Amino acid sequence: MKKYTIGVDIGGTNIAIGFINEDNQLALKDSVETPKRGTAKNIIDSIVFLIQKMAKELNVLKENFDYIGIGVPGTVNKESGKIEFANNLSFHDEDLMGMLKKHYPGIPMAMNNDANAAAYGEFVAGVGKEVDSMIMVTLGTGIGGGIIIDRKLYEGSNFAAGELGHFVINCEGIPCNCGRRGCFEAYASATALIEQTKTAMKNEKESLLWEMCDYNLEKVEGKTLFDCVRLFDKTAEKVLNQYIYYLSVGIIDIINIFQPDMVCIGGGISKAGDLILDGLKERVQKEDYARTSKKQAKIVFAQLENDAGIIGAGLLAKHFTN
Ligand SMILES: [Zn+2]
Structure with a gap:
């Protein structure tokens, strides 16, 4: 009998579910909107509904479910099984997993932070398949991350480790959402890149960037900048070089602390490809504390999105539930 592990990713907008086969591949995936009134019960009802629909499609029964894992955008206390802090969900401190267990008694379950889950997924089934240690850095609205050491996720004593957006790269720097100043996230997230682009545009009225966004600053996105760099726009090149500098400072810090086999960069920015990767690698090679070592951290982009x-x-x- 074919067995499936079910992965559930609860986001602020969508709940995505995948049936994972024994080769760690997605056999089927689907998603539903996260209920507008996102109470724990509504969320569980949506999950159960979608799992049943997908099981029907694959023609499998509950008996074929091996494990169920849930990723949530918040801090998960593994001891209590509760979500202690969730920014984008309107509930917290509820026993989400306990509620799901009532629908699937006897099936082992685990709940984890979504960024940690993404890092582990990339590690086991994506770009990190061949290595033992990998740090994932996701450049999106903010900066998320996950730390995998000796093939295990590192969560810290309180399950809140891996907040790689919130170490400081500039002590007197710009304020961050977390309350500190000069965090990596405030300089190297996609949001930060867009802000840096807009600031440069205000001083450079001749830049191609203006044409690229229909002369509307609101329309500036990461892609606007990368498109203009490909057309050799000087302002765009300047912004990108500055951004790569900020990004490299954070990535080199991470490498100096962990010296992992691999640093995996995910998020929308990774679509820029070599425009970012070449400059970043060059800086890392110059400044990595272990630059003379025979073995250095590989820097790669995520594969699995x-x-x-x-x-x-x-x-x-x-892998981690009995
Ligand atoms: Zn911060």
């Missing part, structure tokens, strides 16, 4: 969170949530349950 949104699937990483689903696969990782499921496989964390499979």
Whole structure:
């Protein structure tokens, strides 16, 4: 009988679910909107509904479910099984997993932070397959991350480790959402890149960037900048070089602390490809404390995109639940 591990990724907008086969591949994935009134009960009802629909499609029964893993955008206390802090969900401190267990008694389950799940998914089924240690850095609205050491997720004593957006790269720097100043996230997230682009544009009225966004600052996105760099716009090149400098400072810090086999960069910015990677690698090679070592951290882009969170949530349950 074919067995499936089910990965559930609960986001602020969508709940994505995947049936993962025994080769750690997604056999089927689907998603539903996160209920507007996102009470724990509404969320559980949506999850159960979608799992049943997908099981029907794959023609499998509950008996074929091996493990169920859930990823949530918050801090999960593994001892109490509760979500202690969730920014984008309107509930907290509720026993989400306990509620799901009532629908699937006897099936082992685990719940993890979504960024950690994505890192683990990328590690096991994506770009990190061949290595033992990997630090994932996701450049999006903020900066998320996950730390995998000796093939295990590192969560810290309170399950809140891996907040790689919130170490400081500039002590007197710009304020961060977390209350500190000069965090990596405030300089190297996609949001930060867009702000840096807009600031440069205000001083450079001739830049191609203006044409690229229909002369509307509100329309500036990461892609606007990368498109203009490809057309050799000087302002765009300047912004990108500055951004790569900020990014490299954070990435080199991470490498100096962990010296991992691999640093994996995910999020929308990774679509820029070599425009970012070449400059970043060059700086890292110059400044990595272990630059003379025979072995250095590989810097690569994530492969699995949104699937990483689903696969990782499921496989964390499979690999670390009894
Ligand atoms: Zn911060």
